[in-house]
Amino acid sequence: MIESRIQITVRYAETDMMGIVYHGNYLPWFEVGRTTLLRENGFPYRELEAQGYLLPVVELGSKFFKPAVYDDTVTVITRVKERPLLRIRLDYEVRRGDDLLVTGFTVHGFINKAGEPVRPPVAFTEKMRELFRSEGEPAAGK
């Protein structure tokens, strides 16, 4: 499993008249978590796009337990739990201290600039194999 953590402070712009963060505004936070995880694991999303790969969201889901409010500093925890093959799934938790506020996931496919599905870059696939082997597979298997 790969995991990454990043802190976000809630903007006034992200609240709604209910006095809490608008539900749709957690998705950019998930994106911040995703960007952080990819960067920390050697694949900045910016470079993936520069190489001609796009990672559009094909599916997402989210559950809301407690609301975040203006000026809260929350932690977004992002995880890739299974080695990505043609698609990559990321899971997210938004926490304020020990409180679990929101969970979610996104699934992404790889496409090229023409919008056609493509295989991930070889370097990405190799890196993921390495990351998931190092922690997940039995030593004897190597």
Place this chain on the structure above:
Amino acid sequence: MIESRIQITVRYAETDMMGIVYHGNYLPWFEVGRTTLLRENGFPYRELEAQGYLLPVVELGSKFFKPAVYDDTVTVITRVKERPLLRIRLDYEVRRGDDLLVTGFTVHGFINKAGEPVRPPVAFTEKMRELFRSEGEPAAGK
């Protein structure tokens, strides 16, 4: 089943550098669909809040098949398929002509201004019973 349709024209602000609508920006469209459905069925959300009821999102999900792009006019179709009891679930489709672009759902609970779970207003419950009886239940049941 209750159903409602509303057209939305894509704003430039809703696109991202991928050249398509940012995935998180479909959620405000679902909200426009929801607002329309409630208004058309006699329960403007604005009045629900004025009466002290809030309907925060407790769960949501979405699948993305084809992207909407700037200046597209799309139709958001919103449905309540089952009579809401303590929670209400809405299902959404975003279509451009015959093309299905995105599907999604949201589940909402009723809370009061203090953030405590409450029963829906009696008039709402009665109206829903009426709407779902009229189409869904056998005539003999009345």
Place this chain on the structure above:
Amino acid sequence: MIESRIQITVRYAETDMMGIVYHGNYLPWFEVGRTTLLRENGFPYRELEAQGYLLPVVELGSKFFKPAVYDDTVTVITRVKERPLLRIRLDYEVRRGDDLLVTGFTVHGFINKAGEPVRPPVAFTEKMRELFRSEGEPAAGK
């Protein structure tokens, strides 16, 4: 002068915890007004971009008199008061019935996809000359 009007219904997503529309969320409404004005005058912005022209904002300003709130239907009035040469300036009013809520303006330059300043397309310049001649210049001047 060219003028265009379009109605917008306030989304919950556009409000903030002050219970009113977040000030930054008027800018996408100005953009809706701009898109409408260009379309109604024969130059859909979508086609300008397809022809390789971009119109980034180089300056903007806004004044806020009264707030718009959720579910309000407001009218955005967009005007081009002077014939655009290398730059185009648009002025906006947001009204709710007779009430003036917000005024604003944006100034745009023409650039190409490489980000370099360019002259507007000839057809655009011609069309603007025609529109502003027809209403603004004395008949004897033709």
Place this chain on the structure above:
Amino acid sequence: MIESRIQITVRYAETDMMGIVYHGNYLPWFEVGRTTLLRENGFPYRELEAQGYLLPVVELGSKFFKPAVYDDTVTVITRVKERPLLRIRLDYEVRRGDDLLVTGFTVHGFINKAGEPVRPPVAFTEKMRELFRSEGEPAAGK
């Protein structure tokens, strides 16, 4: 003069199909700068609201010199140049390294929860007098 600096990393959600940050999305960055400046000077905006004071924007303006793009880390510099009396004006610069990308300002009035204009809290006025006296007025004047 009071000054505050804060770094922001550009989110994908903040870009548009032009490949740059959407002009309206700089306003939440100004707000982050404002929140930071108020907090660093002993008046967290969160507490001002808790005490019943709101600071809606009554006027704003912005100029755009160079665009910020996805994953850039920029610095927002916020300044209060003159001692606020009934209104407070803040000036902003967005920089990427030495490059000046965007400038802007916002002017805010104080209102109460009923939406009526009010004087700033006495402690705020006192604090501002102190901050601006300490740096701005001649020593002999004390």
